[in-house]
Every structure is written in structure tokens, then in C-alpha cells.
Amino acid sequence: MKNLGVNEIRELFLQFFESKDHLRLKSFSVVPRNDKSLLLINSGMAPMKAYFTGQETPPSKRVTTCQKCIRTGDIDNVGKTARHGTFFEMLGDFSFGDYFKNEIIPWSWEFVTKWLEIPEDKLYVTIYEEDDETGEIWHEKVGLPWERIKKLGKEDNFWQHGTGPCGPCTEIYYDRGPEYGCNSPTCGVGCDCDRYMEFWNLVLTQFDAHEDGTYTELDHKNVDTGMGLERMATIMQGVDSIFDVDTVKYIRDVVCQKAGVEYGKEHKIDVSVRIITDHIRSVTIMTADGVLPSNEGRGYVLRRLLRRAARHGKLLGIQGEFLAELSKAVITCSGEAYPELVDKQDYIFKILSIEENSFYKTIDKGMEILKEDMEEMKAAGETVMSGEKSFRLYDTYGFPVDLTKEILEEAGMRVDEEAFAKEMQAQKDRARKARGGEGYMGAAVTVYDELPTDLETKFAGYDVDTVADAKIVALVANDAVADGAQAEDSVVVFLDRTPFYAESGGQVGDHGIIKTANGVVKVTNCMKVIGGKIAHQGVVEEGSVTVGDIACAEIDKKHRMASARNHSATHLLQKALRTVLGTHVEQSGSYVSADRLRFDFTHFTAMTPDEIKEVERLVNEAIFASYPIVAEEMSIDAAREKGAMALFGEKYGDIVRVVDM
Missing domain, CATH: 2.40.30.130 (Elongation Factor Tu (Ef-tu); domain 3)
Incomplete structure (x- = not known):
């Protein structure tokens, strides 16, 4: 078996599927586009929803990607175990009504055994218990013995999201050896112990699920596979956790060096090191993709991760601001795969530095409020802080609840954790309601689906x-x-x-x-x-x-021309803002009508009166110059070479219309 680094595995996977006529796409942003069902992209398939639902035509019927993903459902477990993380990379190949089981199953075996050179006797697969067709392909076409093919039920090996397209999945497992097992006589694939590690899930969408519980075959079947890059790297490098693979270990070692601690000696120290290592990866990626710290939505996720990392830095004894410096390690490891990290590194450093500095002020403010609350509790003879008070500290002031619990415990008090959890759930419900309803794969069902x-x-x-x-x-x-x-x-x-x-x-x-x-x-x-x-x-x-x-x-030509003029003005405004404030400025939304324009952009501080005045001067100067406007069609690559800017949230085809002023 080859000993491959994270960056090598990623490139090999993408090259393999390119050799099978797949179009390699860059990772999509972690900020979902036109998808209210998700706060952040959490899988390789998530950005492809519109292609699977038919809302958009894919650029190719065969696509492969390595997608940046953020998952925060297990955030409280990050650090406590060596398995959990919030940022990961998902390798995937996708067929939109093109190939199906007979192609993807042998291909997956070819990649794993020939390109990665994983020994065949270390590999097992699971299939859906009613999917004999997939089992036959594994056995007859690939040559896998039946004793290494395990049938599992619907809960494990069938992908379904309400009504609509669904289907069985087949997963590939690696046997890490009996030393990782539980010594149970029934231990095998699917056991909860650490011996058999699932690393590649092939979802085979072949049915249409109806409200009455019946299924019919789809005319156009789809394939959606996902392989966790870091998990694959743990197998290839023979290590026990994602924190030991080469790129993550590099960041982990920088954290230890900064804190002056040694990893693997003391559990409490290891927890803090893992939290900082994971969270700095997430916040660096999110910031590069335009997420700014805030008190709601994905901005709140960023703020929480960043402040949690800062808090654990202090527990390790790190003095002063350190997160911006740590983000350089992330850029060093991943900058080649994700060049936006290199392009925006100064912007990333600035955002992280401002937010970290703000957090230390928040800690001071939170400590004042917590002391007042504790004095009131003592006066009233209370030893349990209400969920409302602890959640207010956490939600309004950004004061970490684990810090609240730690300080209260030192004074013989505690938090009403059940009441705190109820307050937290109520906030999640409000956020879910704000994202709106969803249909198949999060796509709202409308009358236009009937066309x-x-x-x-x-x-x-x-x-x-x-x-x-x-x-x-x-x-x-x-x-x-x-x-x-x-x-x-x-x-x-x-x-x-x-x-x-x-x-x-x-x-x-x-x-x-x-x-x-x-x-x-x-x-x-x-x-x-x-x-x-x-x-x-x-x-x-x-x-x-x-x-x-x-x-x-x-x-209505008069209405059109008025809107067009304001549309052109947004581009002049963006150019002026980038000139005055810096090239990190990106359009994050706009509204252009016949009578006004609104331009949304990312910046880390409020503009000064002088900056506003200079931007206005530059825009008006360009308007009064009466530049000729030239519109022409060209390839997306030619447009980029010409210096054209792609706008946030916009989807571009191979041929684009470029307006030059």
C-alpha cells in the first residue's frame, strides 16, 4: 500500500476520474448558493443539488470534485475525541443520468486497488439487503468473494429523503486489523468498534419514492459517491486519527510549538490542541469564502469556532493574539488546492485578528456580568444558574458556556444544563424556521416543477x-x-x-x-x-x-435603460471600493432597479467619511469620462485573462458575455 499525503490522494482521485471522462470542477464555496436548506456546505453532493433535481443543467454528465465541507453538528465533541472535526474535504464523482452500477463499482475497485494499491484482502463492502444486482456486480464483475460482501438494512444502506429520487448505496470498508477490534465473536463489518473503517460511500439513485410508500424505477439514474479525504489519508498513512495525517499534523505541531506543549502526554492539553487545530482550519476556509463573524447564521458559526479556538489557546497559556498567525499553517498546507486562501491571506489575517481582539474584550465584559450574576445567586442562597442567564451570557455576549460552568464549579455552583439545552434548541428551531421549508434535497417545490x-x-x-x-x-x-x-x-x-x-x-x-x-x-x-x-x-x-x-x-425601453445604467454603476462602484479599501472587497449581493441601486460588499470595518468621499469621486470621474462600453462574448478562461471579475453567487457557463468600460 502506498504511503500518500493528503494532497497526493486528492490529486490522484481527481486524475483517476478525469481518465474516465469526468469534468474536474473546483470546490464550490462553503457558502450555499440559492439553497436555504443549508447554512454551510456539508457534503460533496450539496452544491450539486440543482443538477440532481433538474433545476440546472450540469456542465457535464460526468463530474468529479474535492469539496470543502463544514459540519458543526458534533462541535461539542470536537477535541474530546480524535475522530470529530468541523472541517473536512469530500472527494466525489457524480453521474447525472449517464453511467450507473456497472461502471462505478469496478471503477471504485480499480482506484482503490490499482491506483492506491490497497491490498484486496483488506477490503470489504456492504450492500442494501434487497439489492442483489449490486452484490452480483461486486462478486461477478469485480471478483470479490461473497464472504466479504455484507448485506445491511434500509437504515444503513438505502439513501432516501422523503419522496422523490432515492436508492441503495454500497460502502467500501478497510480492515485495520484485530488490534483495533472489540474481540467479540460477532465482530465484523458494521461493528461499532474501530476495526472496520468505512471510507467510500457509493449512492446509487435508481428509484422514485411515492407518498404511498411505493417505488418506481427512474428513467435517468444517478450516481453520487463520497470519500472523506482525511479519513482515506489515515488509512494510507497508517495513523489513528485525522489529527495525525500529514497536513493536519503540520497545523497541530504549529499549535504545540506556539503553546510550548507536547501532544500525546496529557488528555486535557490534547483536547485544547485538537480544538484549535480543527477550528483554525474551518475559520480560515470560511473567511476566504466570504463569511464574516456575526451573531446569526453562518457568521455566528464562524464566530463560535473562532472564539472557541481563542479560549483554548488561553487555556494552553498562549499569550496575545495567535489565530491569524496559525492560519498561515492552513494556507501553507492547502493553498495549492485552494488558491483563494493565498489570494486572500491578508484579508484572512485582518478578519481573524480583529475578531480575536474583540473576543478578549468580550471575555472581560462577560466576566463582569457573570460576577454580578454569581453575587445575586449567593445573596439569594442559590447554587444553580438558570438556563436563561447562562444562555444570555453565551448567546448575547459570546461567553463560552464551558467557561461559565468552569467558573461556577470553582465557586461550588453549577449551570442548569437542561434549561440551557432548551434555550439552545429554541434558537436552533428559530434558525431552521428562518431557512424556510424544503422539498426533495432541500429544493422548494413550486408550480414550475410541473412544466x-x-x-x-x-x-x-x-x-x-x-x-x-x-x-x-x-x-x-x-x-x-x-x-x-x-x-x-x-x-x-x-x-x-x-x-x-x-x-x-x-x-x-x-x-x-x-x-x-x-x-x-x-x-x-x-x-x-x-x-x-x-x-x-x-x-x-x-x-x-x-x-x-x-x-x-x-x-419598456426607458425602464430597461435606467436599470442598465444603475447596473453599470455597481461595477464602477466595486472597482472604486477595491481601489480605496483593498482587493479583498467582493460583491456579496446587490439590488439594481430603474430608480436606485444597492451594493452589498464584505469589509471588516465601517468606512470612514474620507473613504466614502474618495469612492464617490472615483465613480463620478469614471461616469463623466464617458468611457466607450464594449460587450463581447468569449470563453471563461479568456475573460479571466482579460481581467474580468466573476461576481459572488453568479453561475457562469463556458462562454460568457464580458462588458468592458
């Missing part, structure tokens, strides 16, 4: 001025798919081609009218819905409209 998946609208706005001949290919009337609509009906019209600009890049959709021989629709908004379909929202003002009608689509 034909092959329905497309060609945007003709770059080819024509304001008017285009078109055909009505679908209608939604009063929130239901319909063949026709009458006067005063609220409608959404779908055309085969349109001059209407659909809301995108923060710019509101065009207004205008759609005329047919029998009716007129006043369009009050235009937007993209599932699968990139262009939806013209409005009201039937006169007569009636029907699917199949020939139409004349005409935009």
Missing part, C-alpha cells in the same frame, strides 16, 4: 433592440399550469424567445407587454425559475392568450 423539463427560452435581448417575435410555449394562470388565460387573470408566460431581461446579477427584470392576435399581457416582472426557464409575470389586460399563440414581445 416540461426540456422547455427553453432563448434570450434575444443581445440580438434585437426592444421587440421580438415569439411563440407562447407554456402558461401558468392563477398559480396553476394552464392552456389559456382570460382578462384579469394573473399569469406567467413562457416564450420560445424573448427580449425581456430576467432578474439576474441583482438587476430587476424587464417590464413591457406581450401581444397576441387575441390578447395583451402587461408584464410587471421577468425572472428565471427552475431549469433556467424565463418567466414573464403579469396580468392579462385585454382578451385572452393561449399556449401556441404567436406573440410580439416588447420591453
Whole structure:
């Protein structure tokens, strides 16, 4: 078996699937795009949801990635064990209606045994107990003996999320040897002990689950596999935990050097070292992807991880600020795989330094409040702090609850942990409610899901001025798919081609009218819905409209030009902000209409009056210069070479339209 580093395993995996005609994609940001069901990307599949649900067309039917992931469900266990972590990398290959079991199972065996050279007699697999087809492929096509193929139930080896696409999965295990076992006579694959380690899960989506509990075969079957990179590295390097693999150990050793401690000698010290090591990886990645510390959402996750690391630094005796310096170790290890870490390192250092400094002030403030609370408890003869008070310290002031418990215990007091947990759960419920409902894979189900998946609208706005001949290919009337609509009906019209600009890049959709021989629709908004379909929202003002009608689509040119001017101004504003504040400034959202624009961006302090004045001067100077505006189409690589900036949250194809001012 090869002894490979984390970076070597990652590259080998991606190269292997490229050799199987897969398109290698860069890791998506850990900030989900158009997905309210997730706070942070937590799996390799998560950024692919829109491809699996049909909302978007994938750039290739075969894709492979190494995805940055953040999971915080086990945050309280991080450090206490050598297994838990909040940041990890997930290797994956994906088939969107292309290959299936007969391809991916032999490929996975080829990669593991030929490319990684893991001995075959160390490998076992599990399959879903009713999936004989997968078992036969493992046995007949791969040659794996039946005694190394174990059947498990639905809970272990069947992937399902409510109704919709679902299917069995098959997992590959590595036998670490009897010294890791539990010595039970029944010990085997699936046992809770540490002997058999699962490292690759192949999800085989082949069924459509219905509300009555029945299943039907999908016409287009999908493959979604996931291999934890750090877990694979523990096998390849023959170590016991993720904190011992080369890249993570490098960071761990820097932490120990900074604190002047030795790892592996004392459990309490090891806990703090592991917490700092894991958390600095997470906060460095999150900060590079545009997450800023705050008191809600993903910003709160970042703040909590950062402050937890700072707190344990103090427990180890580290003096002064140290997190920004530690992040350099993360960049050293992962900068080649994720170049955004190198590009934004100065910005990362600044954010971590400001937040760490703020936390030390918070600790001082929290200590004052905690002392007051303790004095009140003593006066009242109480020894148990209420959940409300301990949660207020934690939630409002960012004071770690473990620190509250530690200080109270020293004074013979304790926290009402059950009441604290209830307060915490109530906060989680509020956050979940704020994210909204979800359907299959977190995608909201709407009337637009009922439209034909092959329905497309060609945007003709770059080819024509304001008017285009078109055909009505679908209608939604009063929130239901319909063949026709009458006067005063609220409608959404779908055309085969349109001059209407659909809301995108923060710019509101065009207004205008759609005329047919029998009716007129006043369009009050235009937007993209599932699968990139262009939806013209409005009201039937006169007569009636029907699917199949020939139409004349005409935009309100005055409204369009006013919006376009403000859209151009956002780009001038971004350029000016980057000039004045620094190149870390990125657009994180915008709103552009005919009468105003709003530009959201990331920066670590409030702008000064002088900075605002200078930005205004630069933007106005550019406007008054009356620069020629040149728009041209080119490949995404050519656009980057030209110096074009991609905008946060926007999806780009191979060919992009570049506007040069």
C-alpha cells in the first residue's frame, strides 16, 4: 500500500476520474448558493443539488470534485475525541443520468486497488439487503468473494429523503486489523468498534419514492459517491486519527510549538490542541469564502469556532493574539488546492485578528456580568444558574458556556444544563424556521416543477433592440399550469424567445407587454425559475392568450435603460471600493432597479467619511469620462485573462458575455 499525503490522494482521485471522462470542477464555496436548506456546505453532493433535481443543467454528465465541507453538528465533541472535526474535504464523482452500477463499482475497485494499491484482502463492502444486482456486480464483475460482501438494512444502506429520487448505496470498508477490534465473536463489518473503517460511500439513485410508500424505477439514474479525504489519508498513512495525517499534523505541531506543549502526554492539553487545530482550519476556509463573524447564521458559526479556538489557546497559556498567525499553517498546507486562501491571506489575517481582539474584550465584559450574576445567586442562597442567564451570557455576549460552568464549579455552583439545552434548541428551531421549508434535497417545490423539463427560452435581448417575435410555449394562470388565460387573470408566460431581461446579477427584470392576435399581457416582472426557464409575470389586460399563440414581445425601453445604467454603476462602484479599501472587497449581493441601486460588499470595518468621499469621486470621474462600453462574448478562461471579475453567487457557463468600460 502506498504511503500518500493528503494532497497526493486528492490529486490522484481527481486524475483517476478525469481518465474516465469526468469534468474536474473546483470546490464550490462553503457558502450555499440559492439553497436555504443549508447554512454551510456539508457534503460533496450539496452544491450539486440543482443538477440532481433538474433545476440546472450540469456542465457535464460526468463530474468529479474535492469539496470543502463544514459540519458543526458534533462541535461539542470536537477535541474530546480524535475522530470529530468541523472541517473536512469530500472527494466525489457524480453521474447525472449517464453511467450507473456497472461502471462505478469496478471503477471504485480499480482506484482503490490499482491506483492506491490497497491490498484486496483488506477490503470489504456492504450492500442494501434487497439489492442483489449490486452484490452480483461486486462478486461477478469485480471478483470479490461473497464472504466479504455484507448485506445491511434500509437504515444503513438505502439513501432516501422523503419522496422523490432515492436508492441503495454500497460502502467500501478497510480492515485495520484485530488490534483495533472489540474481540467479540460477532465482530465484523458494521461493528461499532474501530476495526472496520468505512471510507467510500457509493449512492446509487435508481428509484422514485411515492407518498404511498411505493417505488418506481427512474428513467435517468444517478450516481453520487463520497470519500472523506482525511479519513482515506489515515488509512494510507497508517495513523489513528485525522489529527495525525500529514497536513493536519503540520497545523497541530504549529499549535504545540506556539503553546510550548507536547501532544500525546496529557488528555486535557490534547483536547485544547485538537480544538484549535480543527477550528483554525474551518475559520480560515470560511473567511476566504466570504463569511464574516456575526451573531446569526453562518457568521455566528464562524464566530463560535473562532472564539472557541481563542479560549483554548488561553487555556494552553498562549499569550496575545495567535489565530491569524496559525492560519498561515492552513494556507501553507492547502493553498495549492485552494488558491483563494493565498489570494486572500491578508484579508484572512485582518478578519481573524480583529475578531480575536474583540473576543478578549468580550471575555472581560462577560466576566463582569457573570460576577454580578454569581453575587445575586449567593445573596439569594442559590447554587444553580438558570438556563436563561447562562444562555444570555453565551448567546448575547459570546461567553463560552464551558467557561461559565468552569467558573461556577470553582465557586461550588453549577449551570442548569437542561434549561440551557432548551434555550439552545429554541434558537436552533428559530434558525431552521428562518431557512424556510424544503422539498426533495432541500429544493422548494413550486408550480414550475410541473412544466416540461426540456422547455427553453432563448434570450434575444443581445440580438434585437426592444421587440421580438415569439411563440407562447407554456402558461401558468392563477398559480396553476394552464392552456389559456382570460382578462384579469394573473399569469406567467413562457416564450420560445424573448427580449425581456430576467432578474439576474441583482438587476430587476424587464417590464413591457406581450401581444397576441387575441390578447395583451402587461408584464410587471421577468425572472428565471427552475431549469433556467424565463418567466414573464403579469396580468392579462385585454382578451385572452393561449399556449401556441404567436406573440410580439416588447420591453419598456426607458425602464430597461435606467436599470442598465444603475447596473453599470455597481461595477464602477466595486472597482472604486477595491481601489480605496483593498482587493479583498467582493460583491456579496446587490439590488439594481430603474430608480436606485444597492451594493452589498464584505469589509471588516465601517468606512470612514474620507473613504466614502474618495469612492464617490472615483465613480463620478469614471461616469463623466464617458468611457466607450464594449460587450463581447468569449470563453471563461479568456475573460479571466482579460481581467474580468466573476461576481459572488453568479453561475457562469463556458462562454460568457464580458462588458468592458
